[in-house]
Amino acid sequence: MTSRKTVLVLGGSSDIGRAAARAFAKAGYDVGLAGRDVAALEPDAADLRARSNVEVGLHKFDVLDTASFDSFVSGLPALPDVVISIVGLLGVQQNAESDLAHATTIMRSNYEGPSLILGLFAEKFLGRGTGTIVGVSSVAGDRGRASNYVYGSAKAGFSAFLSGLRARASRGGVHVVTVKPGFVRTKMTEGMKLIGPLTVEAPVVGDAILRAVESKTDVVYVSGKWRLVMLIIKTLPEAVFKKLKF
Amino acid sequence: MTLVSGWGRFPVVDSDVLRPRSFEAVGEAVARVTGSVARGNGRAYGDAAIGAVRTIGMTGFDRVRSFDPATGRLRLEAGVLLSDLIDTFGPRGFLPFVVPGTRFVSVGGAIAADVHGKNHHCEGGFGRYVDSILLRTGQSETIEASREQNSDAFFATVGGMGLTGVILEATMRLRPVETGWIRERVISASDLDAAMRALEASDSATYSVAWIDCAARGRDLGRSLIYLGEHAGRDELAEGAAAFPAGKDPGLAVPVDLPSMTLNRYSIRAFNELYYRMGARRAGGNHVVSLYPYFFPLDSLSGWNRIYGRRGFLQHQCVIPEAGARAVLGEILDRVARRGDASFLAVLKKLGQGDGILSFPLPGYTLALDFPVKGDILNFLDEIDRLVVAAGGRLYLAKDARQSRATFEAGYPALSRFKAIRKSLDPAGAIRSKLSQRLFDEV
Numbered sequence A: 001m002t003s004r005k006t007v008l009v010l011g012g013s014s015d016i017g018r019a020a021a022r023a024f025a026k027a028g029y030d031v032g033l034a035g036r037d038v039a040a041l042e043p044d045a046a047d048l049r050a051r052s053n054v055e056v057g058l059h060k061f062d063v064l065d066t067a068s069f070d071s072f073v074s075g076l077p078a079l080p081d082v083v084i085s086i087v088g089l090l091g092v093q094q095n096a097e098s099d100l101a102h103a104t105t106i107m108r109s110n111y112e113g114p115s116l117i118l119g120l121f122a123e124k125f126l127g128r129g130t131g132t133i134v135g136v137s138s139v140a141g142d143r144g145r146a147s148n149y150v151y152g153s154a155k156a157g158f159s160a161f162l163s164g165l166r167a168r169a170s171r172g173g174v175h176v177v178t179v180k181p182g183f184v185r186t187k188m189t190e191g192m193k194l195i196g197p198l199t200v201e202a203p204v205v206g207d208a209i210l211r212a213v214e215s216k217t218d219v220v221y222v223s224g225k226w227r228l229v230m231l232i233i234k235t236l237p238e239a240v241f242k243k244l245k246f
Numbered sequence B: 001m002t003l004v005s006g007w008g009r010f011p012v013v014d015s016d017v018l019r020p021r022s023f024e025a026v027g028e029a030v031a032r033v034t035g036s037v038a039r040g041n042g043r044a045y046g047d048a049a050i051g052a053v054r055t056i057g058m059t060g061f062d063r064v065r066s067f068d069p070a071t072g073r074l075r076l077e078a079g080v081l082l083s084d085l086i087d088t089f090g091p092r093g094f095l096p097f098v099v100p101g102t103r104f105v106s107v108g109g110a111i112a113a114d115v116h117g118k119n120h121h122c123e124g125g126f127g128r129y130v131d132s133i134l135l136r137t138g139q140s141e142t143i144e145a146s147r148e149q150n151s152d153a154f155f156a157t158v159g160g161m162g163l164t165g166v167i168l169e170a171t172m173r174l175r176p177v178e179t180g181w182i183r184e185r186v187i188s189a190s191d192l193d194a195a196m197r198a199l200e201a202s203d204s205a206t207y208s209v210a211w212i213d214c215a216a217r218g219r220d221l222g223r224s225l226i227y228l229g230e231h232a233g234r235d236e237l238a239e240g241a242a243a244f245p246a247g248k249d250p251g252l253a254v255p256v257d258l259p260s261m262t263l264n265r266y267s268i269r270a271f272n273e274l275y276y277r278m279g280a281r282r283a284g285g286n287h288v289v290s291l292y293p294y295f296f297p298l299d300s301l302s303g304w305n306r307i308y309g310r311r312g313f314l315q316h317q318c319v320i321p322e323a324g325a326r327a328v329l330g331e332i333l334d335r336v337a338r339r340g341d342a343s344f345l346a347v348l349k350k351l352g353q354g355d356g357i358l359s360f361p362l363p364g365y366t367l368a369l370d371f372p373v374k375g376d377i378l379n380f381l382d383e384i385d386r387l388v389v390a391a392g393g394r395l396y397l398a399k400d401a402r403q404s405r406a407t408f409e410a411g412y413p414a415l416s417r418f419k420a421i422r423k424s425l426d427p428a429g430a431i432r433s434k435l436s437q438r439l440f441d442e443v
């Protein structure tokens, strides 16, 4: 049983985090769930244990508390084989336009924290010579939009960080996956108008992450349709793009 | 307010849809308005899962609390889908004892409708394998109910269509299986008599169901294919076959509403003819088939309810006590065949005694038919209902969108007992669905 692989999910209580944890547990990975409120993760740990025979550990992790990252990583019982960051905060764009504190929290939750912690894992993985890093970014980072550019720009930064890290780490046997889920029906998007054919359920994302890790894919648009949509959106000239209500 | 409908997409009504994230939030949702009901995965056809004012979506509660691999006993949240249970525990050697014709139903919805499978005649309904439930009543209490403890609440909730409160959790038992394969035998029956005889003779088969060609008339009236099934053992599988078949996600989807023209007496006739002939060719021998197509033939086409067009469709599912069944079923099928616009296929099966106070099953034959919503269909179905009532039968609430109060009252004599229990759990009447308003709430 010692040869079982392990996955650490940062942001384990999110819908996508839970789905990813289930997908990995089903595939036989031991799971670590990390989140701000460890007690709140207990039911999810019980769920994973009941569904499979894997070991589940809980860890306290706050993405805004960057000072704790070093001790978080060194305090883990073992270095995982796969680490997934699903941490993020959509926030409220309108508030972020005037409330600097809110804008800062969005930027730090989506860019600074996830990048720093994954960077730290990358160092350890490179030292070991193996490992997979998964960052859940967003199609919102592919182009800034009037309606959510604070969030989008932070995701853009995160996507750029991941692509650079991938280029560097691949030479050291470490694989980096960028996941761009598009619309997912979750707590975060509740009440938002989502476009039906472009929207997926969290379990679809969880399975896509597992597949990407096992097949060493670099960038995953969970719904193939998004790749096309974002290709069009990215190539629209700025003069046209700024006039779109979007 | 959001427009909500059931799987039949009729009726479409306004309700305030909420998706609470915690049991406390469920309680608050119930307490704050008069007129809410829980909704599982929305597979009930009519108005059962639509709150009079507020609809409480439960599929977010999808955690398994505990599982004992020695006994197959499971504690879980009510929003877990049977498809999830099958995918998770099937490969570990356990399946639900009872599954309906689609696997995309929640445990809460399966308890609330006390759903029946192809094994009701010998193994009973979903509720039989539920040991206890955690129920949030309309009175803002959370109670544990079982056959021993709060047993009135338990038996009113099994089959109670969500009207005793919101099921938060359940403890249920799974069936140990060696494989996820079914040994199937197909029997072709040339008319209704032959079909009923074949079902009768197959009483000891674990699973049995007949697909009737309801376009066939005259001498062929009631001609059908009977599908019997048993769980296959490991030694019955082909060499090298996996003990558990791969479950495919519904690949094909119906992306738009088809114009209702697509379904007409000619296309239906042609489809039925083809289906019958193809099935008849397989009749006789045993085949080992995956559980997915055996139990859930329709699940491979997601959104198939859109085939019936924008106005939706109605399912009419009745059960007729054994004694008078032959004559009434013959009469219904004849009227349907003469009408010409009924379902592709009708389903006929034998049921046993139901467990819950409002559970649909009673010993006899159940017939399910689909009709697109158009023309004089409501009048036509009222006439069919008269035949059902006269024969001492009843209609299935999980499929109903239109029966009258009189039909309902005639079919469910235990209603007054159900109402009394409901009153004691929810004196102020906080829990109400569109269905309960239509069929029995005092107005």
Ligand SMILES: Cc1cc2nc3c(=O)[nH]c(=O)nc-3n(C[C@H](O)[C@H](O)[C@H](O)COP(=O)(O)OP(=O)(O)OC[C@H]3O[C@@H](n4cnc5c(N)ncnc54)[C@H](O)[C@@H]3O)c2cc1C
Binding pocket: B007, B037, B038, B039, B040, B041, B042, B043, B044, B045, B048, B049, B050, B058, B078, B079, B099, B100, B101, B102, B104, B105, B106, B107, B108, B109, B110, B112, B113, B114, B115, B116, B117, B160, B161, B162, B163, B165, B166, B167, B168, B298, B398, B399, B433
């Ligand atoms: C293709 C198809 C085939 C079917 N075949 C069969 C069959 O063979 N046998 C059969 O018996 N049924 C069958 N059904 C009907 C289906 O099994 C039932 O309608 C079932 O109740 C649907 O479950 P759901 O989770 O979608 O519940 P919903 O449709 O959302 O709700 C159904 C009822 O359950 C209540 N409910 C849901 N969740 C809760 C909860 N947590 N607490 C309290 N009440 C709750 C609702 O208030 C409502 O009254 C079929 C349906 C389809 C679409």
